[in-house]
Amino acid sequence: MDYTTQMDAARKGIITDEIKTVAEKENMDVNELMKLIAEGKVVVPANKNHKNLSAEGVGKRLKTKINVNLGISKDCCNIDLELDKVKKAIDMKAEAIMDLSCFGKTKEFRTRLIGMSPAMIGTVPMYDAVGFYDKELKDISAEELLGVIETHAKDGVDFMTIHAGINRETAEVFNRNPRLMNFVSRGGSLLYAWMKLNNKENPFYEYFDKVLDICEKYDVTISLGDACRPGCLNDSTDASQIKELMTLGELAKRAWKRNVQVMIEGPGHMALNEIEANMMMEKKLCHDAPFYVLGPIVTDIAPGYDHITSAIGGAIAATYGADFLCYVTPAEHLRLPDLDDMKEGIIATKIAAHAADIAKGVNGARDIDNSMAKARRELDWNKMFEFAIDPDKARMYRESSRPEDEKTCTMCGKMCAVRNMNKVMEGKNINILRDDN
CATH class of the missing domain: 3.20.20.540 (Radical SAM ThiC family, central domain)
Known part of the structure; x- marks a missing residue:
């Protein structure tokens, strides 16, 4: 069946390659997407x-x-x-x-x-x-x-x-x-x-x-x-x-x-x-x-x-x-x-x-924030950079000021709330003034 535009295709029930791509990117049912395109509530700009x-x-x-x-x-x-x-x-x-x-x-x-x-x-x-x-x-x-x-x-x-x-x-x-x-x-x-x-x-x-x-x-x-x-x-x-x-x-x-x-x-x-x-x-x-x-x-x-x-x-x-x-x-x-x-x-x-x-409340929008929170809880710096919106800048700041304890940063050092909560929750001593044994 022929169509002139993405809107025309959606109104005729035709799943174009472009509509399929958008549905996959948005993790959205393709029929729901086509309905929105047909009504003019969504556009898929795609010159032939x-x-x-x-x-x-x-x-x-x-x-x-x-x-x-x-x-x-x-x-x-x-x-x-x-x-x-x-x-x-x-x-x-x-x-x-x-x-x-x-x-x-x-x-x-x-x-x-x-x-x-x-x-x-x-x-x-x-x-x-x-x-x-x-x-x-x-x-x-x-x-x-x-x-x-x-x-x-x-x-x-x-x-x-x-x-x-x-x-x-x-x-x-x-x-x-x-x-x-x-x-x-x-x-x-x-x-x-x-x-x-x-x-x-x-x-x-x-x-x-x-x-x-x-x-x-x-x-x-x-x-x-x-x-x-x-x-x-x-x-x-x-x-x-x-x-x-x-x-x-x-x-x-x-x-x-x-x-x-x-x-x-x-x-x-x-x-x-x-x-x-x-x-x-x-x-x-x-x-x-x-x-x-x-x-x-x-x-x-x-x-x-x-x-x-x-x-x-x-x-x-x-x-x-x-x-x-x-x-x-x-x-x-x-x-x-x-x-x-x-x-x-x-x-x-x-x-x-x-x-x-x-x-x-866009579907899946919070997922990467939750991943970042988990990486921060685990003090996994490489994972934090991976999830950052600008990894290069985050890494540059980290490298420009290195802490005594590599798990922490130079803002809080061993008084880092995340480090200390992890240790206490695991039944360990915090050891702020002394090296960990």
Whole structure:
């Protein structure tokens, strides 16, 4: 039996190789998974032209996934360095990589990225348009913008951020409700400017059916972009953000009628006490579609540490419904991340995702924590490193300060509670001041 997309296959009861892979990774009954995919509550981004993909699922009842952003820019146009980042992201088992390249002819980098990556690949075609056509923004036609989407789809991109919710209605709401930070979405600001400069509707909204034609043909998952995401705490949960979210919910329904998979993108900067309500609102207004969030970044005053502010918000967001976390690095708001920044961002986001999976009760999420606890009880340092989220850093700290008693560490030495409880429970003397006999 033929099918067009993973959603179409699930609705027809066809177990694709990708659906089977996801079911195995999630330790989930394949029929339960297919039901969630058919309803739009889970997506399996899997472009027909991404041949070496190891498929992942994003959505309800699945493990929280993380995405790594990279790509070339005019100020940092080093393809080899970005490919080193790709290798690092793959080694660190990030489930997704987004190519945010926004300068020059990006096809070479995108093609090499897709060819080497088993992780799902995302792009933002709007970023590529100016360089793709070598034209100023105002002079790019609606047809040409759609052409960039088709090119990325043909190249094998698994999901694309399409800012279709920033239409004329949403723009009017924004105009009537001034913000402290205006728009901070790069794609959203470009489209708002294009609409103003040309006095036309957002082509991704006006010609959304043509976008769906492309995505259905190649099985590209649409990540409906949040052009109105808040860029500071002051702008969160405002009229512009909510208006766009309502529009994204309507567009999701239109996509599902065509068997096109959809994710919804969300904030942004947001105070801790607003996160839970925002997750509930997205799931309600967007009909339980998977939710992909940047952060949320929970304070505006920590440049250099925004991997931490983001991980705090991400853990809370995923606990209350977010399914996919975009990593944030220490370089956020400051510069293009380097390899070290990238590693810090991945680790922080993986911690947030795992903490949320435990809170959500995701099947098997606690198992590795229980294994770590057992290794700690047994003071088995090699096992502890094996279960650590960053074994290299844990081992480096251990080796940098060696204790007198190799079973302990230099924090407590022979007063180590674990060592002494083990000895007492075994009926042995503790011998803090003397060597053991």
